[in-house]
Amino acid sequence: xxxxxxxxxxxxxxxxxxxxxxxxxxxxxxxxxxxxxxxxxxxxxxxxxxxxxxxxxxxxxxxxxxxxxxxxxxxxxxxxxxxxxxxxxxxxxxxxxxxxxxxxxxxxxxxxxxxxxxxxxxxxxxxxxxxxxxxxxxxxxxxxxxxxxxxxxxxxxxxxxxxxxxxxxxxxxxxxxxxxxxxxxxxxxxxxxxx
Amino acid sequence: xxxxxxxxxxxxxxxxxxxxxxxxxxxxxxxxxxxxxxxxxxxxxxxxxxxxxxxxxxxxxxxxxxxxxxxxxxxxxxxxxxxxxxxxxxxxxxxxxxxxxxxxxxxxxxxxxxxxxxxxxxxxxxxxxxxxxxxxxxxxxxxxxxxxxxxxxxxxxxxxxxxxxxxxxxxxxxxxxxxxxxxxxxxxxxxxxxx
Numbered sequence: 601x602x603x604x605x606x607x608x609x610x611x612x613x614x615x616x617x618x619x620x621x622x623x624x625x626x627x628x629x630x631x632x633x634x635x636x637x638x639x640x641x642x643x644x645x646x647x648x649x650x651x652x653x654x655x656x657x658x659x660x661x662x663x664x665x666x667x668x669x670x671x672x673x674x675x676x677x678x679x680x681x682x683x684x685x686x687x688x689x690x691x692x693x694x695x696x697x698x699x700x701x702x703x704x705x706x707x708x709x710x711x712x713x714x715x716x717x718x719x720x721x722x723x724x725x726x727x728x729x730x731x732x733x734x735x736x737x738x739x740x741x742x743x744x745x746x747x748x749x750x751x752x753x754x755x756x757x758x759x760x761x762x763x764x765x766x767x768x769x770x771x772x773x774x775x776x777x778x779x780x781x782x783x784x785x786x787x788x789x790x791x792x793x794x795x
Numbered sequence: 796x797x798x799x800x801x802x803x804x805x806x807x808x809x810x811x812x813x814x815x816x817x818x819x820x821x822x823x824x825x826x827x828x829x830x831x832x833x834x835x836x837x838x839x840x841x842x843x844x845x846x847x848x849x850x851x852x853x854x855x856x857x858x859x860x861x862x863x864x865x866x867x868x869x870x871x872x873x874x875x876x877x878x879x880x881x882x883x884x885x886x887x888x889x890x891x892x893x894x895x896x897x898x899x900x901x902x903x904x905x906x907x908x909x910x911x912x913x914x915x916x917x918x919x920x921x922x923x924x925x926x927x928x929x930x931x932x933x934x935x936x937x938x939x940x941x942x943x944x945x946x947x948x949x950x951x952x953x954x955x956x957x958x959x960x961x962x963x964x965x966x967x968x969x970x971x972x973x974x975x976x977x978x979x980x981x982x983x984x985x986x987x988x989x990x
Contacts, residue, residue, distance in 0.1 A: 659942060725839070726865075730925075
């Protein structure tokens with residue numbers, strides 16, 4: 601499969617069969633890609649940050665780490681990672697968030713709508729979207745306990761590879777929140793590598 | 796309303812009207828109480844740790860802090876807190892978790908079942924239970940990024956008070972996971988204070 605492009609502020613979905621690897625690329629550098637995953641054919645089993653925190657014993661994940669479902673099954677293993685800086689704490693940006701934090705009026709492109717629309721044919725409504733694995737998002741906790749969002753550390757061409765441990769329905773969204781993306785919304789690229 | 800007791804390893808649900816305050820008490824000290832909340836009459840709006848992290852700019856919450864829904868509405872305000880040490884990162888303990896982490900065979904009392912059963916009449920299935928606000932749970936992130944669970948800091952009679960900002964369906968569970976509860980599962984008490 602050739603490299604596919606997700607335009608800035610847009611989303612898409614893919615089927616990732618067990619053993620296949622999803623490679624997500626930051627074409628220009630400094631861009632976040634939200635990722636959610638569900639068991640193929642059963643959206644009641646979803647990628648869970650909380651289970652992953654518990655079994656991993658940490659908040660931040662990179663190569664060699666396993667991401668778990670709400671039913672405690674391994675869903676994705678990070679098999680390669682050029683950046684080593686991703687977030688699993690922040691919810692997908694939403695229309696309400698853009699109103700509250702950016703003063704947006706009316707609708708605004710956002711990851712929550714992108715992710716749920718990309719998987720609407722699987723029955724994923726917005727309230728069924730869990731906290732995404734926010735690839736390349738640079739969140740850190742300061743020593744005083746405050747959370748801080750900084751620009752991604754990813755440079756042009758940097759990538760992460762995630763191998764499916766079960767058959768998955770995955771949605772990806774090129775994030776629109778300027779604060780998380782170094783001031784500009786940019787595209788994301790991806791490809792599926794065969795087992 | 797008198798103080799109600801939740802027996803060790805059990806759960807319950809309450810209706811908390813806007814303006815009412817839920818007071819959760821640790822009768823013996825050292826016991827965690829998982830709390831989840833939904834908008835009354837609409838379980839598609841739920842208490843969201845990720846939105847609360849984002850709007851609060853931090854991972855740990857105490858008196859004066861607001862806990863938000865997935866739709867970015869204030870749900871609960873912490874109006875008093877004797878302990879100041881609670882967790883919002885760990886998923887509810889589950890039968891699968893007890894098998895994986897404690898070697899349990901078959902079923903084991905767990906917060907995920909307690910919370911979902913307590914709200915089953917509202918349509919809450921286990922996969923609709925988000926990460927609870929884990930009252931009195933003592934999780935900390937070390938400087939090397941590892942998460943560590945320590946015994947609760949709560950002493951006998953310590954309490955937290957949460958005021959409802961909208962009408963809520965709330966479930967509470969006295970946690971069974973020995974690691975989080977200083978080695979023994981104990982009861983929890985609560986009362987509802989009128990507006």
